[in-house]
Amino acid sequence: MTTTPHPSLPSLHRTVLGWYQANARELPWREPDAGPWAVMVSEFMLQQTPVKRVLPVWHAWMERWPTPGALAAEAPGEAVRAWGRLGYPRRALRLHAAATAITEEHGGVVPSDHAALLALPGVGEYTAAAVASFAFRQRHAVLDTNVRRVFARLVEGQEYPPNATTAAERRTAAGLLPEQPETAAAWAVAVMELGALVCTARSPECGRCPVAAECAWRLAGSPPHEGPPRRGQSYAGTDRQVRGLLLAVLREAEGPVTQRQLDAVWGEPVQRARALDGLVADGLVEPVQPGVYRLPS
DNA sequence: AAGTCGTGGCA
DNA sequence: TTGCCAAGACT
Known part of the structure; x- marks a missing residue:
C-alpha cells in the first residue's frame, strides 16, 4: 500500500500562501494600483540589486517616467544618469531600449504575452515570467535565486541550487505550480518572499519557516553544500x-x-x-x- | 557555457 | 577586515 509521505500539494500551497499573507513586505510595485510598467521597472532594478537600494531610485524613476513612452522620449544617457549607483548600468540602457520597443512595437503598452516580453531587451527567462506573473497574474514558474534556493532545500535536500538553472529545477518548479493562474501568481511571489526573508543564503531562520517540517534539507540534518565553491566575484582592481x-x-x-x-x-x-x-x-x-x-x- | 558586468551592506 | 551575496542577462 502506498501512503502519502508528505502533506498534499494543496496543503503546501495553503501553508506558504498563508505565511505570505502574514509576513510579506509592503513594496510599492506590489500595490494593487501598480501597473505592468511599475513591475517591469522594479524587475530590471532588482536584477542583482537588493530591495533597499532599489526603492528610492524606483520612486524617482516612476515619478519622472510613469510610462514607457515617457522614458523612450528621452535620451538613453538620462536613464543611465537616473540609474545612479544601482550598479550594472547596462540595465539602464536596456530598460530604455525596452521602453523604446514597447513604444514602437506595442503601442506603448507593456505586452502581457510571455514570448513578447522575452523578446524585449534586458528581459530574460526570469524577468519575462516575473512580469507575466506579478503584473498579469498568469501561470508561470518564476525561477529566481530565492526560489531556486527554497526548492533546492525543500525538495532536493541541498543547501544551494546549481550554478546555472537546470531542466530538473524547471521540472520541480512546474510540478509545484498551482493550477489556477491567480493562485500560481500568488504562489510565485510567496515562495520568492520566503527565500528572501527566511530561507536566506547565509543564515536561514528555519525556526520561522512555515515548511521547515517538510524541508528535505532540514530532515537530512542541514548538510553543508558539496562540490566546487561558487566562484566569488572579485572586484578591487578589475x-x-x-x-x-x-x-x-x-x-x-x-x-x-x-x-x-x-x-x-x-x-x-x-x-x-x-x-x-x-x-x-x-x-x-x-x-x-x-x-x-x-x-x- | 563560462566570463563579464557595479555597488554596498553585513557577518 | 575580507569575503559573500543581492528579484540576471548576455555573449
Missing part, C-alpha cells in the same frame, strides 16, 4: 571597478567631460583606456570629439 569610476564622473557631470577628468580616477593608463573603450562599445559612453566624452544622447 575593469569593472574602473568602469564604475569612469561612469560615475560622467553621471555626476552636467555635460560632456574631458579626458583629463577621466584620467584622474585611475592611474594605470592601459587598463583605464580599456575600460573606457568598453564603456563606449557598450553604448554607455559617447565620444563627442577627441578627448571629450558624454553619456549617450
Whole structure:
C-alpha cells in the first residue's frame, strides 16, 4: 500500500500562501494600483540589486517616467544618469531600449504575452515570467535565486541550487505550480518572499519557516553544500571597478567631460583606456570629439 | 557555457 | 577586515 509521505500539494500551497499573507513586505510595485510598467521597472532594478537600494531610485524613476513612452522620449544617457549607483548600468540602457520597443512595437503598452516580453531587451527567462506573473497574474514558474534556493532545500535536500538553472529545477518548479493562474501568481511571489526573508543564503531562520517540517534539507540534518565553491566575484582592481569610476564622473557631470577628468580616477593608463573603450562599445559612453566624452544622447 | 558586468551592506 | 551575496542577462 502506498501512503502519502508528505502533506498534499494543496496543503503546501495553503501553508506558504498563508505565511505570505502574514509576513510579506509592503513594496510599492506590489500595490494593487501598480501597473505592468511599475513591475517591469522594479524587475530590471532588482536584477542583482537588493530591495533597499532599489526603492528610492524606483520612486524617482516612476515619478519622472510613469510610462514607457515617457522614458523612450528621452535620451538613453538620462536613464543611465537616473540609474545612479544601482550598479550594472547596462540595465539602464536596456530598460530604455525596452521602453523604446514597447513604444514602437506595442503601442506603448507593456505586452502581457510571455514570448513578447522575452523578446524585449534586458528581459530574460526570469524577468519575462516575473512580469507575466506579478503584473498579469498568469501561470508561470518564476525561477529566481530565492526560489531556486527554497526548492533546492525543500525538495532536493541541498543547501544551494546549481550554478546555472537546470531542466530538473524547471521540472520541480512546474510540478509545484498551482493550477489556477491567480493562485500560481500568488504562489510565485510567496515562495520568492520566503527565500528572501527566511530561507536566506547565509543564515536561514528555519525556526520561522512555515515548511521547515517538510524541508528535505532540514530532515537530512542541514548538510553543508558539496562540490566546487561558487566562484566569488572579485572586484578591487578589475575593469569593472574602473568602469564604475569612469561612469560615475560622467553621471555626476552636467555635460560632456574631458579626458583629463577621466584620467584622474585611475592611474594605470592601459587598463583605464580599456575600460573606457568598453564603456563606449557598450553604448554607455559617447565620444563627442577627441578627448571629450558624454553619456549617450 | 563560462566570463563579464557595479555597488554596498553585513557577518 | 575580507569575503559573500543581492528579484540576471548576455555573449
